[in-house]
Amino acid sequence: MSNSRQTASGQSAAQWIWDCQSIWSQAADHAKRAIGRARATALALGVAAAVAGTAAAQVLPHNDKVGSVLAFLAAAAAGLVPLATRSTGPLQLREWTRLRSVSEELKSETASPPTGAQTPPRYSVTVQSDFLRMPPIWSSAPTH
Numbered sequence: 001m002s003n004s005r006q007t008a009s010g011q012s013a014a015q016w017i018w019d020c021q022s023i024w025s026q027a028a029d030h031a032k033r034a035i036g037r038a039r040a041t042a043l044a045l046g047v048a049a050a051v052a053g054t055a056a057a058q059v060l061p062h063n064d065k066v067g068s069v070l071a072f073l074a075a076a077a078a079g080l081v082p083l084a085t086r087s088t089g090p091l092q093l094r095e096w097t098r099l100r101s102v103s104e105e106l107k108s109e110t111a112s113p114p115t116g117a118q119t120p121p122r123y124s125v126t127v128q129s130d131f132l133r134m135p136p137i138w139s140s141a142p143t144h
Contacts, residue, residue, distance in 0.1 A: 014110050021106035028099035035088050035096060042084040049077035 053074035060067025 017106055017110050021103055021110070024099055024103035024106060028096060028103050031092070031096035031099055035092055038084055038087045042081050042088070045077045045081045045084055049074045049081070052077060 051074075052070050056067050056070035056074055059070060
């Protein structure tokens with residue numbers, strides 16, 4: 001694809017594809033950060049449950065009220081782990097992988113071949129246009 005082609009707005013086709021690639025890349029980054037935050041939250045809740053449970057077992061024989069509160073906190077933290085991990089499942093990982101894959105494909109389509117190489121683009125502009133639709137933002141997010 002030549003950089004001299006222009007879109008309706010007057011920008012080069014290559015620049016337009018780079019702009020679209022940036023949008024896909026940002027969406028992929030957002031998805032990856034959301035997965036990472038959910039995993040970190042689940043880990044923190046698991047550690048909090050373990051610490052509170054251990055503390056409850058140690059304190060309960062000496063102070064029923066404090067031991068009961070710690071046991072409740074341990075149970076609550078453990079009970080929240082599944083809620084924290086619901087956005088780290090196979091659908092979310094597949095969505096993140098798809099977003100990153102499309103972003104990288106767009107980037108590879110606009111990369112210049114080495115000097116003197118006559119490598120044609122792998123796809124025609126009409127096929128590329130299928131990749132250029134804006135990514136859905138968490139189309140598979142739970143609706144709870």
